[in-house]
Amino acid sequence: MKYAYYPGCALHATAIEFDKSTREVCVALDIELQEMEDWNCCGAAAAHMTNELLADSLPAKNLAIASKMGLDITSPCAICINRLKTANKEINESQEIKEKVSQVIEESYDGQVKARLLLDILATDIGIDKIKENVIKELKNLKVVSYYGCLVTRPKDVAQFDNVEDPQSMDNLMAATGAKAIDWPFKTVCCGADYGTPRTDIVLKMANDILSMAKDLGADTIAVTCPLCQMNLELRQKDVEKEYGEIYNMPILYFTEVLGLSFGIEPKALGLDKHIVDAMGLLMRKGLI
Template sequence: MKLAYYPGCSLEATAKEFDSSVRAVSKALDIELVEIPEWTCCGATSAHATNHKLSIGLPALTIKQIQNLGLDCVVPCSACFNRLKTTEYQMIHDAEIRQEMEKVLNFKYDGQPRVYDLLAYFVEKIGIKNISQKVQKPLKGLKIACYYGCLSVRPGHITEIDSTENPMQMDNLLKALGATPINWSYKVDCCGAGHSVSKPAMVTNLSGNILAKAREAGADAVVNSCPLCQTNLEMRRPQGEDIPVFFFTELMGLALGLPEAGNWWSKHLVDPSKVANAIQAG
């Protein structure tokens, strides 16, 4: 299977371990990722807070490249997925926007191929059963808090997730890998996002509440799919809080027995090796 791959900016900088684990896990699942040539920044929060047309134009330029490849595209970063998926939605449903983007970017948009959240693609297209058959090191005994945050779930008519209040894709996937997802009420709460610099106290409070509730519910670790959430949950945590935070593909790599998984922990600000080593030891 061959898929277009949009890594986004964070996966080439602060979240390189996410990129490495995405590529390794995809290879183990017999997926060939074709990185989109000359992909551009999705615009993130800055673009859509500044100029609506810019926030559509930047992802539209990447969608043009995806269309040239003729491959469905997977996006691991929740923020990037949200921006590309929003643009895809608007170009399908808003003729005026579509025609303007086609004129400015010199292409004809035909609505294909489609953009997918990587987690959703694994669950819905590859299939949990198929993935579970490749498990070498079950995540047995590991209690995890699956944290979805904001951008992979909202707005639901764009993200197309199973539920905006109680999503289960990550829970179901990691359960199939042997882990025990906990029931908790903070899985879609905001971590503070881009306010980390301008309002650090607020973000520390929001992120601290998420981590505290995960620990109170009995979690050994938090699992997520957003580089910005990962950064906030690691950097803006209350002093003394040491619950580790994983990208979901990192735990997939452990469960699939990938030897390179041990190379991913050095990028973490909160050392997850104790939890990871316990899994690898079986």
């Protein structure tokens, strides 16, 4: 199994542990990732808020690179994959958009490269049985809530993955590691997305709702697949605690870090020492390292 690997901007910066753990987990599962040469930003929400043609063209440029590699794309980032899938959909549904995008990126792109979320590939193609075969250290003491956020399943016709209101894929992967996967009602609520900087008050409120629900259910960590969710819940956690007078001290782990840990991969190789809220401390307390 081989994919063109599109890490996206965050994985080379604020989410380096997601990149590290993705690469490690894919090696363990025989998924070959070939990082795309000279990939560019997908434009995220900023592009679609500003110029719709730009919002289709930035992802299309990346899809065209993968097309030349003769491979489909995967990224662990929920936002990147949403933008790539949206561009594909619009290009395939409108000849006018297809032509305009080709003019903008100065090359033709036929809309045929598939973009898939790594979570989807692991849950659907690799499957729980193969994941379980790789588990050499059961994470028995770890209690995890799986947080999908907005774009893993929405919009339904773009994502075409899992149950839109009550997804199970990440929960199943977490349960496969031997961890206790706690069911909860905030799987697909929004974390406040891009408002962390321009309207911090909004994100602090939304992050507090999510963190307090996770804490009340006894979770040790929230597993995520979106670098923006991770940032709002972890980097801003101290500010949430200050604003709402709560103590969470809850590291927010990428689901690939949890998988990697159960595969017996060195915590540092997974980037578990890179968290702003101490993840290594939690794992030590749980007797997992």
